[in-house]
Amino acid sequence: MTVPKGSTVVMVGTRKGLYVFHSKDRRRWRLAGRYFEGIPVHHARYDPREGMAYAAVNSFQFGPLVHRSKSLTKWTRPKSGPAYPKKSGWSVAKVWNVQGGGPAQPGVLYAGVEPAGLFRSEDDGESWEQVDGLTKHATRPKWQPGNGGLCLHTIVPDPKNPKKMVIGISAVAVFRTEDGGDTWKTMNHGLTARWFPDPKPREVGYCPHKLARDAEDSGTLYLQHHWGVFRYEEGKGRWVDVSRGLSSSFGFGLAAGSEGGSAYVVPLKSDGDRTTLGEMAVYRTRNGGRAWQRLTTGLPRPAHLTILREGVGADGQDPVGVYVATEQGQVFATRDGGDHWDVIADNLAPAMSVTASPYP
Amino acid sequence: MRIVLPAALREYARGASEVKASGRTLGALLADLDAKFPGIRQRILEDTGVIRQYVNVFVNGGQVEEPDPARVRVEDGDTVHIIPSVAGGSR
Numbered sequence: 001m002t003v004p005k006g007s008t009v010v011m012v013g014t015r016k017g018l019y020v021f022h023s024k025d026r027r028r029w030r031l032a033g034r035y036f037e038g039i040p041v042h043h044a045r046y047d048p049r050e051g052m053a054y055a056a057v058n059s060f061q062f063g064p065l066v067h068r069s070k071s072l073t074k075w076t077r078p079k080s081g082p083a084y085p086k087k088s089g090w091s092v093a094k095v096w097n098v099q100g101g102g103p104a105q106p107g108v109l110y111a112g113v114e115p116a117g118l119f120r121s122e123d124d125g126e127s128w129e130q131v132d133g134l135t136k137h138a139t140r141p142k143w144q145p146g147n148g149g150l151c152l153h154t155i156v157p158d159p160k161n162p163k164k165m166v167i168g169i170s171a172v173a174v175f176r177t178e179d180g181g182d183t184w185k186t187m188n189h190g191l192t193a194r195w196f197p198d199p200k201p202r203e204v205g206y207c208p209h210k211l212a213r214d215a216e217d218s219g220t221l222y223l224q225h226h227w228g229v230f231r232y233e234e235g236k237g238r239w240v241d242v243s244r245g246l247s248s249s250f251g252f253g254l255a256a257g258s259e260g261g262s263a264y265v266v267p268l269k270s271d272g273d274r275t276t277l278g279e280m281a282v283y284r285t286r287n288g289g290r291a292w293q294r295l296t297t298g299l300p301r302p303a304h305l306t307i308l309r310e311g312v313g314a315d316g317q318d319p320v321g322v323y324v325a326t327e328q329g330q331v332f333a334t335r336d337g338g339d340h341w342d343v344i345a346d347n348l349a350p351a352m353s354v355t356a357s358p359y360p
Numbered sequence: 361m362r363i364v365l366p367a368a369l370r371e372y373a374r375g376a377s378e379v380k381a382s383g384r385t386l387g388a389l390l391a392d393l394d395a396k397f398p399g400i401r402q403r404i405l406e407d408t409g410v411i412r413q414y415v416n417v418f419v420n421g422g423q424v425e426e427p428d429p430a431r432v433r434v435e436d437g438d439t440v441h442i443i444p445s446v447a448g449g450s451r
Contacts, residue, residue: 061368061412061415061447062404062415063403080398091406092407
């Protein structure tokens with residue numbers, strides 16, 4: 001099976017391998033194949049700019065590697081995976097996120113790992129170097145794992161400035177660098193960490209679940225936090241709670257749409273239940289979170305589904321295709337920006353991630 | 361020495377289930393193995409250099425309990441088995 005040029009590809013990382021789907025019209029989807037059978041794939045994505053796909057393959061016994069593929073059907077194993085220096089006392093347990101450097105950093109690949117750290121590769125994942133400015137951050141001794149582990153799960157490069165980047169670490173904080181990773185500052189102003197006995201601002205102890213950059217305004221970010229959905233505007237320098245209008249402020253997945261101001265989230269019932277609130281509903285904003293539309297056409301009811309932090313993806317096309325993968329093994333998709341949804345795959349292994357992209 | 365590889369690591373050795381390597385300790389043996397098949401040592405050892413928690417190493421049928429492979433003596437003629445832990449049941 002080959003993936004035809006001119007397709008849209010959807011990559012679903014599951015606890016039991018990677019599924020790759022493709023479609024010419026985003027109506028009829030074909031399975032190109034299932035890869036890394038039985039092995040957890042926390043994240044996989046195709047980078048059309050680089051013409052390469054990457055998969056974070058985390059063997060329970062033999063550790064993590066970032067595999068790559070041009071064809072999406074034949075995968076190449078690298079010589080080595082990200083590894084901490086021996087003297088650190090840490091060992092990379094999982095790769096949670098793989099992200100290209102974007103237009104400002106062609107040829108660069110980043111990996112976010114557990115225990116939390118950032119790695120950089122300049123040879124398509126064949127070798128990795130730790131971004132030790134982050135690991136040496138003054139707050140590092142205070143970093144504590146959440147239920148998902150101490151994971152660096154989101155990497156958001158700046159498309160215009162190679163020196164700037166934002167990352168998210170669960171149960172710790174949002175961090176940013178403006179000097180290419182040498183130094184990092186926390187970026188929590190406006191967030192609250194409600195598990196502490198008092199609400200005073202802290203450096204760490206926040207719980208970013210997923211971050212995304214606005215499609216048009218590179219200074220605007222969206223955040224699904226443990227307690228609320230937030231918008232950040234660089235000029236204001238603080239997070240603004242935009243949860244009003246959502247059925248729950250809790251959730252994991254988040255994706256930016258193709259138009260400025262647009263984003264998608266899937267609220268879940270509390271941090272104890274972590275399932276959809278009786279029915280599957282996606283929420284869309286077109287104005288940076290100032291208002292939300294509840295989208296349910298084509299989505300199941302009743303439904304108590306779990307969507308994890310990489311469980312919402314967008315394909316960057318116009319109109320945007322949005323994809324939601326569940327731990328119950330379904331993939332829901334819309335090709336009209338969310339007005340109508342279809343099930344494009346079902347009965348997969350439990351899904352942890354979904355990404356989508358043109359395959360030009 | 362003869363090293364018996366699990367199925368998951370045979371792709372490093374072009375599909376071979378058994379390979380040869382030498383060294384006076386298990387650590388040196390794995391270094392020699394890695395020189396022949398780059399990357400394979402990282403699958404057996406943690407970044408800290410100890411044997412991965414869910415990888416078992418047997419020398420002549422006896423399970424290695426010392427986590428630091430540099431402290432495990434091996435000799436010519438030994439047979440080393442590398443075996444992943446039994447998995448399954450939780451998910």
